[in-house]
Amino acid sequence: MSNRKPIIAGNWKMFKTVSEAVSFFSEIKGKAEVDGVESVICAPFTTLPALVEAAKGTSIAIGAQNVHFEDNGAFTGEISGVMLKDLGVKYVIIGHSERRAYFAESDEIVNKKVHASFKNGLLPIVCVGEKLEEREAGQTKDVCKVQTEAAFQGVSAAQAAEVVIAYEPIWAIGTGKSSTSEDAQDVIGYIRGVVAGLYDQATADAVRIQYGGSVKPNNVAEYMGQTDIDGALVGGASLEPASYIALVEGAK
Numbered sequence: 001m002s003n004r005k006p007i008i009a010g011n012w013k014m015f016k017t018v019s020e021a022v023s024f025f026s027e028i029k030g031k032a033e034v035d036g037v038e039s040v041i042c043a044p045f046t047t048l049p050a051l052v053e054a055a056k057g058t059s060i061a062i063g064a065q066n067v068h069f070e071d072n073g074a075f076t077g078e079i080s081g082v083m084l085k086d087l088g089v090k091y092v093i094i095g096h097s098e099r100r101a102y103f104a105e106s107d108e109i110v111n112k113k114v115h116a117s118f119k120n121g122l123l124p125i126v127c128v129g130e131k132l133e134e135r136e137a138g139q140t141k142d143v144c145k146v147q148t149e150a151a152f153q154g155v156s157a158a159q160a161a162e163v164v165i166a167y168e169p170i171w172a173i174g175t176g177k178s179s180t181s182e183d184a185q186d187v188i189g190y191i192r193g194v195v196a197g198l199y200d201q202a203t204a205d206a207v208r209i210q211y212g213g214s215v216k217p218n219n220v221a222e223y224m225g226q227t228d229i230d231g232a233l234v235g236g237a238s239l240e241p242a243s244y245i246a247l248v249e250g251a252k
């Protein structure tokens with residue numbers, strides 16, 4: 001039995017205005033708060049101040065979806081870890097496949113962002129995962145190994161134990177084609193082994209690893225039933241209050 005606390009994180013991506021975010025939160029307050037499950041909303045930057053305020057006195061944590069690796073500077077349009085910490089944000093998603101694909105986020109940048117997060121007291125949710133053609137070529141585990149090792153470069157064991165990894169096969173994101181729970185367990189167990197190789201078994205046993213990719217209220221429990229799967233990073237199904245509440249309840 002692991003001591004890892006299950007973690008459900010909603011990734012809203014580029015959805016919701018401030019008023020929509022606040023209205024969503026008022027509906028999940030007290031409901032998406034389940035003993036033994038950590039509940040996190042990763043929202044657009046513009047909504048974060050209002051959400052952090054709304055989340056006061058609740059057990060729901062607020063996360064960002066990106067962070068720049070420098071604390072400040074001439075980086076037009078970027079947001080730093082200093083700024084996120086100042087807002088009261090707890091988590092930050094790093095290296096989501098959409099950022100890797102559309103914003104040229106490399107493994108090196110991902111690693112710099114992981115360091116920037118810890119430097120500023122934020123907890124990273126690091127995304128790894130293979131493309132369809134990589135899966136078909138039998139490269140899934142190799143891809144995840146390379147991405148995981150790069151993300152953890154120079155990260156201490158104490159910090160590593162606090163990282164959340166999200167394994168998201170890219171072909172499963174937003175497609176309705178989820179990985180089977182057995183396949184997800186196979187890859188996630190392998191990723192845990194990669195972390196053990198970098199550090200030690202105790203560190204690897206502490207790291208929480210989520211599955212992401214078309215997770216819905218009706219399949220979340222199946223993933224949670226697998227030994228190494230500690231939660232889910234959820235896009236589409238995190239956008240409606242009832243659905244998000246059901247996801248958190250399903251992770252018990």
Ligand SMILES: O=C[C@H](O)COP(=O)(O)O
Pocket residue numbers: 011096168172173174175176212213214215233234235236237
């Ligand atoms: O970050 C979340 C993932 O990209 C999964 O998105 P999805 O649940 O809409 O497939």
